[in-house]
Amino acid sequence: MDATRDANELQPSQNIHIGQREPTSMFRSRLAQSGWPVLSASRVTTLQLNLGKRCNQACSHCHVDAGPNRTEQMTLQTVKKVLLALERAKISTLDITGGAPELNANFRYLVTKARGLCNTMIVRHNFTVQFTPGNEDLPEFFRDNRLQVIASLPCYTEETTDAQRGRGVFAKSIAAMKRLNEVGYGQTDSGLALNLVYNPAGATIPGDQNELEQEYRIELRRRYGVEFNNLFVLANMPIARFRHYLQREGLLHDYENALMAAFNPEAVERLMCRTMASVSWDGRLYDCDFNQMLDLPPLHSLPMTIDDLDERFLNGREIATGNHCFGCTAGAGSSCGGQLTARI
Numbered sequence: 001m002d003a004t005r006d007a008n009e010l011q012p013s014q015n016i017h018i019g020q021r022e023p024t025s026m027f028r029s030r031l032a033q034s035g036w037p038v039l040s041a042s043r044v045t046t047l048q049l050n051l052g053k054r055c056n057q058a059c060s061h062c063h064v065d066a067g068p069n070r071t072e073q074m075t076l077q078t079v080k081k082v083l084l085a086l087e088r089a090k091i092s093t094l095d096i097t098g099g100a101p102e103l104n105a106n107f108r109y110l111v112t113k114a115r116g117l118c119n120t121m122i123v124r125h126n127f128t129v130q131f132t133p134g135n136e137d138l139p140e141f142f143r144d145n146r147l148q149v150i151a152s153l154p155c156y157t158e159e160t161t162d163a164q165r166g167r168g169v170f171a172k173s174i175a176a177m178k179r180l181n182e183v184g185y186g187q188t189d190s191g192l193a194l195n196l197v198y199n200p201a202g203a204t205i206p207g208d209q210n211e212l213e214q215e216y217r218i219e220l221r222r223r224y225g226v227e228f229n230n231l232f233v234l235a236n237m238p239i240a241r242f243r244h245y246l247q248r249e250g251l252l253h254d255y256e257n258a259l260m261a262a263f264n265p266e267a268v269e270r271l272m273c274r275t276m277a278s279v280s281w282d283g284r285l286y287d288c289d290f291n292q293m294l295d296l297p298p299l300h301s302l303p304m305t306i307d308d309l310d311e312r313f314l315n316g317r318e319i320a321t322g323n324h325c326f327g328c329t330a331g332a333g334s335s336c337g338g339q340l341t342a343r344i
Contacts, residue, residue, distance in 0.1 A: 047089075047094055053070035056100055060245055072281045073105070073281060096110070142183075163201065177194070195229050208339075264331060
């Protein structure tokens with residue numbers, strides 16, 4: 001399943017250095033010192049599905065290298081294989097991401113068919129995709145299918161958000177939030193969750209999630225009259241486009257050292273890879289979304305594609321690691337569901 005890459009985007013060989021799996025990596029050493037000879041899964045409860053790398057935005061922190069010129073998209077054939085795997089494995093949560101997953105022509109088919117196969121469906125939404133042709137009714141579609149919406153908003157100010165995500169993104173994001181609020185998202189007792197994601201604007205480790213959430217809630221309500229349920233903080237991973245930014249600014253070495261110095265052994269128990277399986281747009285399996293972007297495959301003898309997903313992958317597998325894993329264990333820890341521990 002070859003796909004054309006934008007010539008201006010980083011090639012895999014430039015992205016994979018920090019993610020290379022080595023028996024003597026610094027991360028493995030720190031794990032062993034913390035009582036973890038290997039990192040292993042507990043029980044997979046979430047299947048995170050990347051529908052493709054096409055996106056209507058090209059954010060500076062994007063670890064997927066997503067953008068308008070990307071052509072990688074999950075086919076209907078692979079979507080059907082995912083649905084079969086969901087039915088076979090009895091996984092409780094389907095977490096749909098991209099790129100902008102809504103730009104995949106099979107997104108709505110997937111959602112409607114998966115409704116009876118899992119308890120919870122999450123869509124990772126960028127707000128502005130609501131203003132692309134054919135997607136004006138996304139708030140109603142999300143509501144009717146009871147999707148949880150998780151959307152990135154780097155700041156409650158226009159200047160900071162647009163600097164990271166592009167000119168005009170903030171204004172559209174606020175307008176999209178209002179549309180979601182109007183159909184019930186973020187409203188008390190509606191059962192429709194609208195959760196925001198905060199990524200630092202630069203080479204820093206995120207601050208305390210609870211403090212940031214309260215700050216966001218007060219400022220977004222006061223300035224724009226919009227509501228949300230929770231704020232998740234997520235560290236920027238030094239891979240792909242963000243790695244390129246760090247190299248360009250001469251910050252890569254310092255940022256990687258800061259992540260390593262902030263290693264928190266308490267975060268290891270709650271790492272998202274321990275309860276998640278990641279599926280790429282072409283149906284390959286990975287231990288997590290970051291390993292997927294580094295093309296760091298599961299360890300030998302484990303299933304490699306969605307066709308073969310079974311108990312070996314779902315329960316107790318050893319997880320492939322690299323020094324990029326410091327990004328999830330720094331400070332209070334980081335995951336697609338926010339910080340992992342109390343701030344230290």
